[in-house]
Amino acid sequence: MTPLARPALLLIVLSILFAVGATAQAETLNVNTFNREFFNWATVHESTFSFPEQQLYSRVTCTIVISCPPSPNDCDPWDRLGWLRLKHEVEPGVFEDYELVRFVTPYDITYSGGPGTCTWEIDVTDYQFLLHDEVTLKAYIETWMGNDNGWILNVGFAMEQGVPDREPFAIQQLYSGRYVRYGDPETPEEDNLVAVPITVPQEATWAETKIFATGHGFINTDNAAEFSNKWQQIWVGTQFQRHNLWRDDCDANRCSPQLGTWYYNRAGWCPGDKADSWNVDISDWVTPGGTHDVRLELQPYENWCRPNNPDCVDSGSCECAGHASYHIMGQVVFYRQTTTDVGDGTPAAANLHLVGNHPNPFNPQTTIQYHLSRGGSVVLSIFDAEGQLVRSVRRDHADGGLQSYTWQGQDDTGRAVPSGMYLYEVRCDGERAGGKMLLLK
Numbered sequence: 001m002t003p004l005a006r007p008a009l010l011l012i013v014l015s016i017l018f019a020v021g022a023t024a025q026a027e028t029l030n031v032n033t034f035n036r037e038f039f040n041w042a043t044v045h046e047s048t049f050s051f052p053e054q055q056l057y058s059r060v061t062c063t064i065v066i067s068c069p070p071s072p073n074d075c076d077p078w079d080r081l082g083w084l085r086l087k088h089e090v091e092p093g094v095f096e097d098y099e100l101v102r103f104v105t106p107y108d109i110t111y112s113g114g115p116g117t118c119t120w121e122i123d124v125t126d127y128q129f130l131l132h133d134e135v136t137l138k139a140y141i142e143t144w145m146g147n148d149n150g151w152i153l154n155v156g157f158a159m160e161q162g163v164p165d166r167e168p169f170a171i172q173q174l175y176s177g178r179y180v181r182y183g184d185p186e187t188p189e190e191d192n193l194v195a196v197p198i199t200v201p202q203e204a205t206w207a208e209t210k211i212f213a214t215g216h217g218f219i220n221t222d223n224a225a226e227f228s229n230k231w232q233q234i235w236v237g238t239q240f241q242r243h244n245l246w247r248d249d250c251d252a253n254r255c256s257p258q259l260g261t262w263y264y265n266r267a268g269w270c271p272g273d274k275a276d277s278w279n280v281d282i283s284d285w286v287t288p289g290g291t292h293d294v295r296l297e298l299q300p301y302e303n304w305c306r307p308n309n310p311d312c313v314d315s316g317s318c319e320c321a322g323h324a325s326y327h328i329m330g331q332v333v334f335y336r337q338t339t340t341d342v343g344d345g346t347p348a349a350a351n352l353h354l355v356g357n358h359p360n361p362f363n364p365q366t367t368i369q370y371h372l373s374r375g376g377s378v379v380l381s382i383f384d385a386e387g388q389l390v391r392s393v394r395r396d397h398a399d400g401g402l403q404s405y406t407w408q409g410q411d412d413t414g415r416a417v418p419s420g421m422y423l424y425e426v427r428c429d430g431e432r433a434g435g436k437m438l439l440l441k
Contacts, residue, residue, distance in 0.1 A: 365406055377395070
């Protein structure tokens, strides 16, 4: 590499980092909502808050902090389901609740050495078109203390002004919050998870499903649903994508150490952590103006330990103590093109949208996905953390749609690269987007 080339690459790396993180020049508007809200019982707290008038944001981050009531009181020592939802009027007098954040409270964190509080930051950029003027939020923690113990909740939003890669503008509910009994033939899951018809807005360029799901209950067959690794599938017509609802990183929880069994992996959640939604880009499976059936499917399973089973299996690990269930809520969000300045003051419709790479971290390979509104030539470049070019690929796409490139962790000569942080950039027609990925061996 020539001395002139390396500074150029470093500039590219810096531009990627700026694209991934917050833009320093962008003004950030901060909105505080629930302030020291006290929860000691499983009731929904609902309040209306003032947000800025409607505008575009490059990123919206929701920060949630839970802490314990002041001494001599204490927090609820058990792991409890919690969520934050937005109540929106879809037509006069008709309201829908859209889940923004799901979390589970930790086991005891106030003993000597415990953190005492938990803080989570959640990207809610895709809901920005609902966060303006007067916004009604609903918060819930499934605690049953009933005294001066419980949880203190604080919720704030940081709204960075700017143009997003794609503009979210419409939403449709798929499944409202419900406990779906799992593995009980008397209440089959398909009766609760029926196909939902969605109508795609005519101006939509992209669509994405967002499924919040966590497994609850154990001392069942396979210790379902809390400690059982089962798959779920999202169907759009005859197309589907599968996902294993499982967290294998509970022992790395930042809100730790805790007492209890917080370090054991679970079905979609960890004590003391947020439970992110499972997002699937379904843009290539739907058509603007069309109607499509969307359905969530659970892995076939029967809980022989359920209380209503006359042949209940009774053993040391299966005592017919209760039912397995999933708590499920889901939406589909629609996006349209934002405009960018092509240099002569003429706005041009954005063509490139970066979906991201999965898995991340990865070993030995990861798949980078991006969406093109129309055909074009794409240059995909991968750099190491010091800005050295590792791999460069040119790809020509005759048509738009979701595109994928799988990187095998090799450089342009075919040699395997070492573990570490890598940066990637996708360029098309003067647009570019980038991200970070971690190779672990």
